[in-house]
Structure formats: structure tokens, C-alpha cells
Amino acid sequence: xxxxxxxxxxxxxxxxxxxxxxxxxxxxxxxxxxxxxxxxxxxxxxxxxxxxxxxxxxxxxxxxxxxxxxxxxxxxxxxxxxxxxxxxxxxxxxxxxxxxxxxxxxxxxxxxxxxxxxxxxxxxxxxxxxxxxxxxxxxxxxxxxxxxxxxxxxxxxxxxxxxxxxxxxxxxxxxxxxxxxxxxxxxxxxxxxxxxxxxxxxxxxxxxxxxxxxxxxxxxxxxxxxxxxxxxxxxxxxxxxxxxxxxxxxxxxxxxxxxxxx
Amino acid sequence: xxxxxxxxxxxxxxxxxxxxxxxxxxxxxxxxxxxxxxxxxxxxxxxxxxxxxxxxxxxxxxxxxxxxxxxxxxxxxxxxxxxxxxxxxxxxxxxxxxxxxxxxxxxxxxxxxxxxxxxxxxxxxxxxxxxxxxxxxxxxxxxxxxxxxxxxxxxxxxxxxxxxxxxxxxxxxxxxxxxxxxxxxxxxxxxxxxxxxxxxxxxxxxxxxxxxxxxxxxxxxxxxxxxxxxxxxxxxxxxxxxxxxxxxxxxxxxxxxxxxxxxxxxxxxxxxxxxxxxxxxxxxxxxxxxxxxxxxxxxxxxxxxxxxxxxxxxxxxxxxxxxxxxxxxxxxxxxxxxxxxxxxxxxxxxxxxxxxxxxx
Numbered sequence: 001x002x003x004x005x006x007x008x009x010x011x012x013x014x015x016x017x018x019x020x021x022x023x024x025x026x027x028x029x030x031x032x033x034x035x036x037x038x039x040x041x042x043x044x045x046x047x048x049x050x051x052x053x054x055x056x057x058x059x060x061x062x063x064x065x066x067x068x069x070x071x072x073x074x075x076x077x078x079x080x081x082x083x084x085x086x087x088x089x090x091x092x093x094x095x096x097x098x099x100x101x102x103x104x105x106x107x108x109x110x111x112x113x114x115x116x117x118x119x120x121x122x123x124x125x126x127x128x129x130x131x132x133x134x135x136x137x138x139x140x141x142x143x144x145x146x147x148x149x150x151x152x153x154x155x156x157x158x159x160x161x162x163x164x165x166x167x168x169x170x171x172x173x174x175x176x177x178x179x180x181x182x183x184x185x186x187x188x189x190x191x192x193x194x195x196x197x198x199x200x201x202x203x204x205x206x207x208x209x210x211x212x213x214x215x216x217x218x219x220x221x222x223x224x225x226x227x228x229x230x231x232x233x234x235x236x237x238x239x240x241x242x243x244x245x246x247x248x249x250x251x252x253x254x255x256x257x258x259x260x261x262x
Numbered sequence: 263x264x265x266x267x268x269x270x271x272x273x274x275x276x277x278x279x280x281x282x283x284x285x286x287x288x289x290x291x292x293x294x295x296x297x298x299x300x301x302x303x304x305x306x307x308x309x310x311x312x313x314x315x316x317x318x319x320x321x322x323x324x325x326x327x328x329x330x331x332x333x334x335x336x337x338x339x340x341x342x343x344x345x346x347x348x349x350x351x352x353x354x355x356x357x358x359x360x361x362x363x364x365x366x367x368x369x370x371x372x373x374x375x376x377x378x379x380x381x382x383x384x385x386x387x388x389x390x391x392x393x394x395x396x397x398x399x400x401x402x403x404x405x406x407x408x409x410x411x412x413x414x415x416x417x418x419x420x421x422x423x424x425x426x427x428x429x430x431x432x433x434x435x436x437x438x439x440x441x442x443x444x445x446x447x448x449x450x451x452x453x454x455x456x457x458x459x460x461x462x463x464x465x466x467x468x469x470x471x472x473x474x475x476x477x478x479x480x481x482x483x484x485x486x487x488x489x490x491x492x493x494x495x496x497x498x499x500x501x502x503x504x505x506x507x508x509x510x511x512x513x514x515x516x517x518x519x520x521x522x523x524x525x526x527x528x529x530x531x532x533x534x535x536x537x538x539x540x541x542x543x544x545x546x547x548x549x550x551x552x553x554x555x556x557x558x559x560x561x562x563x564x565x566x567x568x569x570x571x572x573x574x575x576x577x578x579x580x581x582x583x584x585x586x587x588x589x590x591x592x593x594x595x596x597x598x599x600x601x602x603x604x605x606x607x608x609x610x611x612x613x614x615x616x617x618x619x620x621x622x
Binding site: 078 | 310315330468
């Protein structure tokens with residue numbers, strides 16, 4: 001099979017805006033799933049609410065498009081009741097980190113065997129561009145018209161601290177690395193979070209001097225720093241610009257997990 | 263056996279193999295008994311981080327084909343409302359046990375009430391219908407839990423077992439039958455659209471992992487399961503069917519007990535107050551007092567009122583300020599006299615006697 005064979009073709013085109021990064025993330029995910037030889041009949045995609053969460057509707061497997069913030073709780077039920085199914089969750093920064101924050105840390109703690117792909121675009125896209133728990137300080141959104149003054153969640157660090165077996169962060173620019181990270185997540189027994197920073201030109205970019213689609217992608221490329229390099233620089237006492245963010249594999253381990261097929 | 267334990271035993275007998283819950287008084291013994299028994303029955307028990315997650319996990323498990331249940335009380339029940347609407351919209355079979363306590367808010371965690379009877383019917387947003395059962399004894403905790411699963415599987419709808427602290431914590435003799443009827447979930451026929459229903463308004467179930475490739479969404483969807491949220495006729499068609507499949511079957515699923523159908527004064531009860539009514543009828547055998555006990559409360563069996571053609575008054579003792587009495591009122595010209603009692607104590611026979619005098 002090819003990744004194309006996983007699409008629910010009669011549902012295309014997607015509802016995504018021109019220049020949205022979500023399609024890239026779906027492609028990378030389906031590439032990863034396909035490369036492992038998984039059968040679509042044995043795979044379930046689950047999601048919450050938001051742009052990211054429309055993704056399962058475009059994939060031909062069984063899929064559960066649930067309520068806002070709750071996909072990990074629904075997915076936990078699916079995986080524990082039928083461990084033989086592969087469970088993959090699409091979510092976003094608002095869905096996972098705001099309304100679903102509690103389910104997020106507890107799913108990591110339980111280490112339920114699933115792969116969670118979070119499309120983090122720093123904004124609530126579907127409702128028109130409100131601030132989220134990952135909106136950078138100072139960024140303009142419709143609910144932070146004078147610049148966001150709140151702190152930012154580091155989703156990858158949160159997942160590591162909460163007990164996930166595998167955590168990685170990449171961007172919609174790093175498609176090869178992202179696909180490999182998702183593959184690793186799918187293969188790792190236990191909970192895997194792959195956070196993907198991705199562009200939302202419509203709701204975020206145009207309010208934050210990233211008007212062209214390529215502006216955000218360039219930004220992601222230029223401001224991503226490999227975790228190992230970041231660690232080396234800080235160990236050497238060398239400065240790292242504050243607007244850089246780390247990418248790479250944050251953890252891969254083998255703690256006891258739930259819902260792993262026997 | 264304790265009522266809550268009988269409920270768990272009923273669930274196990276009915277084939278329940280998945281339980282997700284969160285501790286809350288006075289329902290916790292249901293979860294505790296499931297935690298003890300499910301692993302031995304090759305089932306799954308999981309304690310979730312809250313009640314929102316509990317009902318979510320139950321719905322997820324149900325889509326894999328499992329018979330799934332959760333149990334809670336007041337505040338936890340309120341938290342479940344959003345995903346109960348999701349279960350109704352997606353036609354997910356599941357059983358929700360509510361061992362009612364005094365509310366609103368934290369209220370009276372250790373005392374009984376029947377204050378959630380309208381919430382279970384209308385608590386989530388939008389139009390939908392559900393089924394609610396009300397046990398009045400430990401035996402009925404068992405029997406009606408079994409029935410909850412049978413109805414849920416058949417109609418693909420969330421079914422509520424609306425117990426209360428008195429029945430949940432009371433201990434009585436329980437007779438467990440050798441076997442109970444387990445209704446298999448009707449499967450989706452190959453080639454059929456997943457949300458296209460036949461004459462009974464109930465589509466076949468496309469279990470996850472069996473190659474159906476079904477898309478399930480809480481958005482308004484068409485018969486393929488695809489979002490149709492901006493399509494007014496699709497919404498009308500779907501939501502009307504969700505309501506009709508339950509309401510039009512209310513005769514079929516009706517379950518009530520009639521005593522002295524010739525009576526002029528008739529008690530209508532469900533759940534714990536039923537016991538006081540029994541006592542009053544026992545104490546005054548010559549007074550010819552009638553009694554209608556509702557075991558299925560929703561969908562409301564309005565035709566059951568016609569079992570008492572000579573009724574001059576319906577007296578409705580409830581452990582709330584009058585919830586089901588309103589529903590009765592809208593179906594009859596016979597005067598309806600609410601006998602409300604809140605605070606946690608059951609009506610006394612003397613209080614019901616006084617209500618009888620007042621209705622003459």
C-alpha cells in the first residue's frame with residue numbers, strides 16, 4: 001500500500017485553508033503507518049475538536065471524532081477494551097493542553113499504548129484565532145489583542161514528566177524527521193506524544209507578521225534547534241537565543257504500559 | 263447483598279466487560295465490586311481521572327463491541343452530561359448508573375434523593391431521548407441493571423439506572439437467576455450505510471476493528487456518518503430519528519406494576535418511595551388504595567395512567583420538589599398531587615396517610 005491508499009477519497013478535499021500545515025502532518029502520519037505494514041482494518045484514528053481533529057474524517061479506517069479535549073479518554077477505552085487495535089490520536093494545542101490537559105497528563109501517566117500527534121499551531125484556528133496555552137508571549141490573537149501575557153506550555157516536556165514512553169517534537173518543515181518520529185512512536189509500546197509545530201497562516205500568521213505561508217515555515221526552520229545541540233550549548237555555558245525551541249527525541253523508554261497487546 | 267453490589271452483579275450477568283469510573287459517594291461500591299470481579303471475568307476495570315473521562319472511556323470501549331458501564335452520583339453525573347449527549351448522537355450503547363444523593367452541588371453526599379430525574383432526561387444540550395429505569399429494591403437493582411443493558415444494546419442509546427442512596431446502600435436478600443437473557447447487538451449488514459436505519463429506526467452496529475471503516479462523529483452526520491453540520495434537512499432527519507426510535511418504542515419497553523386498578527386514590531411512585539407506598543397499602547388493606555410503580559420512567563409511559571379508569575387523584579411521592587409529577591400532569595385531567603420530600607429521609611407511612619386525607 002501507499003499512504004494514499006489510507007485516505008477516504010470521497011471526503012476530499014479537506015476543509016483546511018490554503019497553506020495549512022495539517023495536511024502535511026496527516027501525510028507524514030499515513031506514511032509512517034503505511035511503512036509499518038499496518039492494516040487499515042486494525043487501526044483506529046481518534047480525535048477531539050478543532051482543525052487538527054478533522055483529520056480522522058479523511059482517513060478510511062474506523063475513526064472516532066469525539067468531544068473537545070476528550071479524545072485521549074475515549075482512546076483509552078478503545079485500547080483497553082481491544083488491545084489488538086492500533087490507536088492513533090490527532091489533537092491540537094487547545095484540545096490537548098487546555099480543555100484536555102488533565103486527560104493528557106493522566107494518559108501519559110497510565111502510559112496507555114497509543115500514539116498522539118498534536119498539531120500545535122499556537123492558536124484556536126477553527127473558532128477564528130483565539131489564544132491557546134501555547135500562544136507565544138506577546139503574540140496577537142483575537143483574545144490577546146494587546147499581546148499574549150500568559151506563560152506557554154512545553155507539551156513535550158510535560159509528557160516526559162508525566163511518564164510517556166516516547167516523546168518527540170518536530171515541525172511541518174521537518175517532514176522526514178517527523179515521519180521517522182511518528183514511526184518510532186507507533187512502534188514504541190506505551191504512550192507516545194509527537195508534537196508538531198505547524199503553520200496557521202489564516203488565524204495566526206496574518207496577525208503576527210507571518211503573512212505568507214512560507215513565513216511561518218521559514219520561522220519554524222530557523223528557530224528549531226536540535227535537542228542535543230541545545231543541551232551541548234547550555235552545558236558549555238553558551239547562550240541560546242530565547243526564541244529558539246528544541247526539536248528531536250525527548251525520551252524513548254520502556255516503562256510498564258497499559259493496553260499493550262499480549 | 264447490598265444494592266450497589268447487586269447492581270454490579272447484574273451488570274456482570276448481563277455481559278458487561280468494561281467499567282470505567284471515578285470514586286464518588288454513594289455509588290462507589292459499584293466500582294469497587296467491578297474492580298474486584300471484572301479482571302476474573304476477562305473484563306477491564308479502569309479508574310479514570312474524572313467522570314468526564316469515565317463516560318468517554320465507556321463510549322470508546324462500546325465501539326469495540328464491549329458492553330460497558332459507569333457509575334456515579336450528583337456532581338459526577340453533571341460532569342458526564344456532554345459525553346452523554348455524544349453517546350446519544352453517535353447511538354452508542356452504554357449504561358450509566360446514578361446512585362442519587364442530595365443536591366444541588368456537593369449537597370448531601372451520604373443521603374438519598376431523586377433530584378436528577380429531569381437531568382437524566384434533558385441534561386445534555388439539544389434534543390434527544392434516553393431510557394431511565396428506577397429500582398426500588400436490591401432485587402430490582404440487579405434486574406433493572408440487566409434490563410438496562412438489554413435496552414441499551416437493542417436501541418443503541420444510553421440507558422440510566424437511576425438508583426438512590428437508600429436502595430444503593432440497603433441490604434436485602436437477592437435471588438440471582440441461573441442465567442439472564444443477553445441481547446446480542448444487531449450488526450451492520452455489509453454494504454449498508456452505517457447510520458441508515460430500517461423501519462425500527464435503529465441502524466446496525468459497525469464494530470471497530472471489523473473492517474467497516476466507519477467514521478463516527480458528534481457532529482450532525484448523514485447516513486454515511488459524514489459531517490453534515492450545515493445541512494438543515496440532514497440535522498432534522500437525524501435528530502428526529504434519534505428521538506423517535508426511543509419514544510415510539512415506549513409501549514414495547516414499558517415496565518410498571520399496577521395494584522388495585524379500581525382505586526380512586528392512586529399513588530404513583532418510582533424508586534425508594536415505592537417502599538413507603540407498599541407499607542401504606544399493607545397497613546390499610548380495606549381502603550382500596552391504588553398504586554402504579556414505574557420501573558421504566560423514561561420514556562414516560564403515559565398510557566399506564568389509563569390503568570386506573572376511576573382515579574380521582576394521583577398522589578406522587580418523590581424525593582425531590584416535584585419532577586415526574588409534572589410529567590404526569592401533562593398527560594392527565596385527573597388532579598395530580600405532588601408529595602415532595604427532600605433532605606435525605608424517606609417519606610413515612612404517616613406522611614403518605616396525611617397526603618391521602620388531603621386528597622379526599
